[in-house]
Amino acid sequence: MSRPARRRASEEPRAPNRARARASSACPGTRGSGICSTLLAPGRSGRTAGTARRGIVGRPGGGCGEEAGEVLEFLEASPLVDHHCHGVLDRGLGREAFEESLTEAETTGPPGVSMFDTQVGFALRRWCPPVLDLDAHAEPDAYLARRAELGAAEVNRRFLGAAGLAALCVDTGYRPRALLGPPELGRLAGAHAHEIVRLETVAEQVAAQGVDAARFADEVRSRLDARDAVGAKSIAAYRAGLELSGERPAAAEVAAAAGRLMRQEAPRVRDEVLHRFLVFCAVDAGLPVQFHVGYGDVDADLRRGDPLLLIELLRAMDPVPAMLLHNYPFHRHAGYLAQVLPNVYVDAGLATHNLGHRAPALIAELLELAPFGKVLYSSDAFALAELYHLGALLFRHGLAGFLARGVDDGAWTAGDAERVAGLIASGNARRVYGI
Structure with missing residues (x-):
């Protein structure tokens, strides 16, 4: 089914400011949630009204703020x-598999529990x-x-394109x-796509190929240098925790840890020494480390x-950028680190x-301490193309509401916002990654 082109909110004819202000103050659909239900409601045709995205309120409980729009x-x-x-994914999904992709849990839960009855489920609907x-x-x-009728390729194209x-x-x-x-993602999104290389994956591939433990460090560095990546990522939080020393591990420590890794049937980096070694490999390569x-x-x-x-x-990584991902429920701690350490940057991906x-509350809390020049956008979308669209839309709404409330309160000007x-x-992302 073909779909008629829809105007972006920025392309719609705009009424004079006074008229728009009167319309905003008279909006009957505002509730304490900060969302104008009239502007966000579907139109009579069943499609979202063309002005829907102007419905964020500048001040909680107030009228439909012009500044937010x-x-x-x-x-x-x-x-x-x-x-x-x-x-x-480039294939269709049944309901069970689809719901499993809406949760960080291994399963959707016991009978009677649905991932559609969650914040992300209702946001998706x-x-x-x-x-x-x-x-x-x-x-x-x-x-x-409807998703099955359109097919995975068309669904992916629509949602990645809609993310903007x-x-x-x-x-x-x-x-x-x-x-x-x-x-493929770049083509579907109409965007430039760059690689972030996962450090532990590189180390595990080297170990699985039987490289001598004494040569492990050099081989990892060589493979990292050969990748055309704009950044690296550490998953130490999943394997050893984040309490990592700031000291570079000695060559003998790395070789010993590599030997232990290679003796595993399926190598899996869990050693604090190797996690630190990998981070310093990325630092030496000048790659921002996520x-x-x-x-x-x-x-x-x-x-x-x-x-x-x-x-x-x-601290030991400075001046190479350290990119703290997701951060929930520690997003305020992350904001503090972004303020006090010159090389730390933050986002609220996945949680958004x-x-x-x-999501607007999360974004506002992240921005309490974090310098605005050190906050980035990420979706952490995985498997479902819908998550690219949802992440972008909820981020835009939350950030617009936060900045507009500041304009309303006189905290900053509209130009600053x-x-x-x-x-x-x-x-910020272009500056840090050089893209």
């Missing part, structure tokens, strides 16, 4: 740099059906039937299933995932779409 229009017209994301020509809030079975991306930095190290890689922090799947031990545990290593309607929006949307 203008900041949101600016963000919608500004392609994002998604600095941490993954591949998507609110924002994704119109992209597939359905009413907002379509029932799950109707949504999945200029560039993607794709973590290629985790592929438990067949996923589309950076070239760290998984906090929220993740069941392999992540949140007791060892607080970014404050990294402080010694973060999982928190759904509560647009400048900061541009930094967080893409400018």
Whole structure:
């Protein structure tokens, strides 16, 4: 089914400011949630109203703020740099497999529990059906039937295109299933795609090929140098925890740890020495290093995932950028580190779409201490193309609302709000990664 082109909010005719202000103050649909229900409701045709994305309120509980609409229009017209994301599936999914892709758990839970009855599930039903020509809030079975009717290729094309991306930095190290890689993702999104190399994967590949332990370090460095990557990623949080020393491991320590790794039937880096060694390999190569922090799947031990545990290593890495990913529920700790350490940057990826309607609160809390020039956008989308769209949409809404409230309160000017929006949307990522 072909779909008529829809105007972006930034392309719609705009009423004079006074008229728009009167319309905003008179909006009957505002509730304490900060969302104008009138502007966000589906139109009579069943499609989302063309002005829906102007419905974020500048002040909680107030009228439909003009400033929020203008900041949101600016963000919608500004392609994002998604600095941490993954591949998507190129095949159809049944309901069970689809719901499993909406959770960080291994399963969706016992009978009677549905991932559609979660923040991310309701966000998906609110924002994704119109992209597939359905009413907002379509029932799950109707949504999945329409998804199957269109086919994976068309679904992926629509959602990656709807995300409004200029560039993607794709973590290629985790592929438990067949996923589309950076070239395919870039083509579907109409964006430049870059690789983020996962450090532990490189080390495990070297170990699996039987390289002598004494040559392990040089082989890892050589392979890392040969990759055309814009950054590296550490998953120490999943394996050894984040309490990593800031000292470079000695060559003898690395060789001994490599020997232990090679004796494993299926090499899996879990040694604190090797995690530190790998980070310093990336530092020596001049690559920004991404760290998984906090929220993740069941392999992540949140007791060892607080970014404050990294402080010694973060200091030792300076001036090479350290990119703290996800961060929930430690996002305020991450914001503190971004303020006090010159080389630390933060995002709220993964948590943004999982928190759904509560994403604006997360974004506001991240921005309490973090310098605005050190906050980036990421989706951490994986498997489902919908997560690219949801991450981008909820980020834009949350950031626009935060900045507009500041304009309303006189904390900064409208010009400042647009400048900061541009930094967080893409400018900071372009500067750090050189893309």
